[in-house]
Amino acid sequence: xxxxxxxxxxxxxxxxxxxxxxxxxxxxxxxxxxxxxxxxxxxxxxxxxxxxxxxxxxxxxxxxxxxxxxxxxxxxxxxxxxxxxxxxxxxxxxxxxxxxxxxxxxxxxxxxxxxxxxxxxxxxxxxxxxxxxxxxxxxxxxxxxxxxxxxxxxxxxxxxxxxxxxxxxxxxxxxxxxxxxxxxxxxxxxxxxxxxxxxx
Amino acid sequence: xxxxxxxxxxxxxxxxxxxxxxxxxxxxxxxxxxxxxxxxxxxxxxxxxxxxxxxxxxxxxxxxxxxxxxxxxxxxxxxxxxxxxxxxxxxxxxxxxxxxxxxxxxxxxxxxxxxxxxxxxxxxxxxxxxxxxxxxxxxxxxxxxxxxxxxxxxxxxxxxxxxxxxxxxxxxxxxxxxxxxxxxxxxxxxxxxxxxxxxxxxxxxxxxxxxxxxxxxxxxxxxxxxxxxxxxxxxxxxxxxxxxxxxxxxxxxxxxxxxxxxxxxxxxxxxxxxxxxxxxxxxxxxxxxxxxxxxxxxxxxxxxxxxxxxxxxxxxxxxxxxxxxxxxxxxxxxxxxxxxxxxxxxxxxxxxxxxxxxxxxxxxxxxxxxxxxxxxxxxxxxxxxxxxxxxxxxxxxxxxxxxxxxxxxxxxxxxxxxxxxxxxxxxxxxxxxxxxxxxxxxxxxxxxxxxxxx
Numbered sequence: 116x117x118x119x120x121x122x123x124x125x126x127x128x129x130x131x132x133x134x135x136x137x138x139x140x141x142x143x144x145x146x147x148x149x150x151x152x153x154x155x156x157x158x159x160x161x162x163x164x165x166x167x168x169x170x171x172x173x174x175x176x177x178x179x180x181x182x183x184x185x186x187x188x189x190x191x192x193x194x195x196x197x198x199x200x201x202x203x204x205x206x207x208x209x210x211x212x213x214x215x216x217x218x219x220x221x222x223x224x225x226x227x228x229x230x231x232x233x234x235x236x237x238x239x240x241x242x243x244x245x246x247x248x249x250x251x252x253x254x255x256x257x258x259x260x261x262x263x264x265x266x267x268x269x270x271x272x273x274x275x276x277x278x279x280x281x282x283x284x285x286x287x288x289x290x291x292x293x294x295x296x297x298x299x300x301x302x303x304x305x306x307x308x309x310x311x312x313x314x315x
Numbered sequence: 316x317x318x319x320x321x322x323x324x325x326x327x328x329x330x331x332x333x334x335x336x337x338x339x340x341x342x343x344x345x346x347x348x349x350x351x352x353x354x355x356x357x358x359x360x361x362x363x364x365x366x367x368x369x370x371x372x373x374x375x376x377x378x379x380x381x382x383x384x385x386x387x388x389x390x391x392x393x394x395x396x397x398x399x400x401x402x403x404x405x406x407x408x409x410x411x412x413x414x415x416x417x418x419x420x421x422x423x424x425x426x427x428x429x430x431x432x433x434x435x436x437x438x439x440x441x442x443x444x445x446x447x448x449x450x451x452x453x454x455x456x457x458x459x460x461x462x463x464x465x466x467x468x469x470x471x472x473x474x475x476x477x478x479x480x481x482x483x484x485x486x487x488x489x490x491x492x493x494x495x496x497x498x499x500x501x502x503x504x505x506x507x508x509x510x511x512x513x514x515x516x517x518x519x520x521x522x523x524x525x526x527x528x529x530x531x532x533x534x535x536x537x538x539x540x541x542x543x544x545x546x547x548x549x550x551x552x553x554x555x556x557x558x559x560x561x562x563x564x565x566x567x568x569x570x571x572x573x574x575x576x577x578x579x580x581x582x583x584x585x586x587x588x589x590x591x592x593x594x595x596x597x598x599x600x601x602x603x604x605x606x607x608x609x610x611x612x613x614x615x616x617x618x619x620x621x622x623x624x625x626x627x628x629x630x631x632x633x634x635x636x637x638x639x640x641x642x643x644x645x646x647x648x649x650x651x652x653x654x655x656x657x658x659x660x661x662x663x664x665x666x667x668x669x670x671x672x673x674x675x676x677x678x679x680x681x682x683x684x685x686x687x688x689x690x691x692x693x694x695x696x697x698x699x700x701x702x703x704x705x706x707x708x709x710x711x712x713x714x715x716x717x718x719x720x721x722x723x724x725x726x727x728x729x730x731x732x733x734x735x736x737x738x739x740x741x742x743x744x745x746x747x748x749x750x751x752x753x754x755x756x757x758x759x760x761x762x763x764x765x766x767x768x769x
Contacts, residue, residue: 123407123443126423126435180346187354187369197364205365210372217343217470218436221420226434235417235438239468243372243379251368262362270359278352280378 129227135219142212143167146186153193175220344471347377383415389463400489412439422462424448453488488609526556534558574680584714603706604679628661681707
């Protein structure tokens, strides 16, 4: 059964999709700059900087993943305290970088962004950050020192379970197409970005 | 039982298909699960809590997002196929995003502009999206192509992009208000809007004269007749009866002849691109000609005249003489069709059969070729009142890429001036494209020529 239809929504002008790229650049600058404030690791910072620049240019590419991993390694190398302010600042910065890249990847750069569309991702980011900081709080009160082998084994088994769950989305499903028109091999994300006619 | 080779082939086809159809994972999902998982594992193994804490939000956001289901649909609602240039309207698409979709990215017009517009990123909700659009330049144009892509939270899964069906419409040329002007009447019909010079059954008094054989009795003016009888002793004898004679009322015909051999704008360097564009250049000679023709047709049809349209290159695109509101629509549609078929070639022709006897002919052209001058002069020699409206855009810009640019421009303008002067010598009224000012001169010109023609 089809869901009930809402009343017609007037589509306004929105704001330029460039603002999403600006958000990517700002959050990318944050994940690049926060570790540098502690201890400059120049070589890694250059690589992360290149990856951030690549993310601004092509947010739907492997560049953001490289930037995130590089920034995480940089922050590990920049200090010893695992819960120092720089680490706590990096947690939301990396998440915002990830989310802004995700949204910028589905909207062509010459598109229009309607701010009402950001409400749901904002709430979602807050919820996930809440979970993460609860985890950080638990980690802060746990005793430090040598971890028992049993706990290590449980952790690794848990990771395997998580890995199996994470593989779920890659299961292939055959889906029917929406309006009977094929997106077609030519209807790529690149063609979408350029607004070209593509497909059959 | 399926052979192993066939199963592998089926699996490969399925792999390829899933990349292009239905809901499918994106780089963002790979990043969330891959990078998130890698950071958490590395942090656990290496005992580096920062890696775990940075990786957890990514991993959690990937794990809590289910794969959306269903088949989203974005369906445009049909709209009028013919609209008026400069007007506004709304276009609507109905969206059924399916379960799990968080964003709808759909190509829609921007409020107050024309064209299919950019892609808008909106929240996914079942319902109609409505955009206000301004119908822009006249001609056939696309106004809606609802290309769409639906995405789940954070853009982890996408459906599409799907190319939307193209919706086209005809934007009719605008009608600018022009002051009315009289055309020479022609007794083509029994009734009309213009006073003819001939006697007839109209309303306006022409003369009072003695009764003649064949006059209708109801035309007798009894007051004058009795006065004449009284002057002759009171007897109503032959020679005392008088009748009131009235003018006939007749139709007037206007022939709008549009030169579609060329479409040139102010930039001389771009004149060579003629024929490479499917639509008329904005502000170009064809645009000016079409707008003037539509306005003239509207002005004269409104006052009851009969108007025909002649495409000087594509005779089949013409509209026979007619009157009324439907005739205006026919002429405007024909103007749009003419605007699509400018190829930069063809010999302009205006046959005598295309011009009704006594009709006024208005030739709209930039007069860049001599054949247009010959054609216009021949129409004038046939006895029609002919008006040439020059639609060459003002302020021509020389081609700066060549040292001869200024010289070419000067020669071109000089030649055009000579052509217009030659037309004026042939008795053709030559006017600039400002049709509103021009049309008021019709009457003056007609009166100036009246003694010559009649």
